Amino acid sequence: MNKRSVVDQRAGATEIPAAYLGFGKQQRLQTAADFSLVFADRRPLRGEVFNLHFRSRGPEAISGSVGARLGIVIAKKLAKRAVQRNLLKRLARETFRLAYRQLPSYELVLRLARLPGNSLDRAAREAWRADITQLLARLPR
Helix, strand or coil: CCCCEEEEHHHCCEEEEHHHHCCCHHHECCCHHHHHHHHHHCCEEECCCEEEEEEECCHHHCCCCCCCEEEEECCCCCCCCHHHHHHHHHHHHHHHHHHHHHCCCEEEEEEECCCCCCCCCHHHHHHHHHHHHHHHHCCCC
């Protein structure tokens, strides 16, 4: 294995080019206006803990090289501890990176909608990851 590829153990040990595993500026929503446009469409998919708001990217995105873009909203009101907020964001970014090539060209906002509980154990992490994966899979193609 060279520096340009990464092996993902959860995805059946297939090699994935490192370029696909980034979460660069082109793949994130950056400004408040970006987030506002997605929330204004009012098209959420609801999961156990998260809501996934989505908006089709406009014609300006067709000429660009980026498909989906992601923004993450984890409120302190629902996840009081910074450790938990950071963990939820890491899980969201990781799940997005691994699903990126299969996602349609949408602007996405993943929002924590319900109390995730206080546990940070493996079972809780897997449940949160499964919720995010399921929401991304339910996006209209």
